[in-house]
Amino acid sequence: MIVVGDTHDGPLPAVQELVEQYGYRYVAHDAGHHCYGHCQLNHAVGFAKGDYIHVNDDDDVWAPDAVEAMRAAAQENPGQPLLFRFKSYHSGLIFWNTKGRLVRNQIGGHCLVTPAARAGAFACDYTGDFDWVMTSVMQCGGVQTAVWIDKIVCYARPT
Numbered sequence: 001m002i003v004v005g006d007t008h009d010g011p012l013p014a015v016q017e018l019v020e021q022y023g024y025r026y027v028a029h030d031a032g033h034h035c036y037g038h039c040q041l042n043h044a045v046g047f048a049k050g051d052y053i054h055v056n057d058d059d060d061v062w063a064p065d066a067v068e069a070m071r072a073a074a075q076e077n078p079g080q081p082l083l084f085r086f087k088s089y090h091s092g093l094i095f096w097n098t099k100g101r102l103v104r105n106q107i108g109g110h111c112l113v114t115p116a117a118r119a120g121a122f123a124c125d126y127t128g129d130f131d132w133v134m135t136s137v138m139q140c141g142g143v144q145t146a147v148w149i150d151k152i153v154c155y156a157r158p159t
Contacts, residue, residue, distance in 0.1 A: 086154035
């Protein structure tokens with residue numbers, strides 16, 4: 001696990017210490033602006049060493065069995081991008097809407113588990129996580145290679 005510290009407003013030594021106490025890797029990055037954290041996430045992806053990458057924001061939480069579900073799906077579908085579902089905590093909406101269609105504002109970055117060797121990039125705007133999904137899926141051969149899994153792995157903004 002890699003935790004990215006957006007240090008645009010200054011160093012975060014207490015966060016770094018806490019992250020490292022749990023045995024995770026801390027990466028600090030100042031993109032010169034916040035840009036929804038997308039530039040910081042692009043920076044951190046370069047440090048990933050595993051076979052797959054999943055990104056979760058600091059204001060989102062995994063479903064209780066999310067990690068196990070992601071690992072199982074990756075073992076069953078080696079080398080393919082996996083698109084899980086996520087639920088908006090406040091509105092109750094569940095995303096994605098239609099299997100086989102990547103639609104901006106109907107799919108989020110936390111839906112994707114992508115092979116690390118073919119990870120895409122976040123755009124530095126509000127919907128930049130859609131670009132993460134799209135570029136990753138395209139680098140894996142396109143939408144037809146994606147495995148759509150009707151399981152919620154993330155709850156967006158529960159606090």
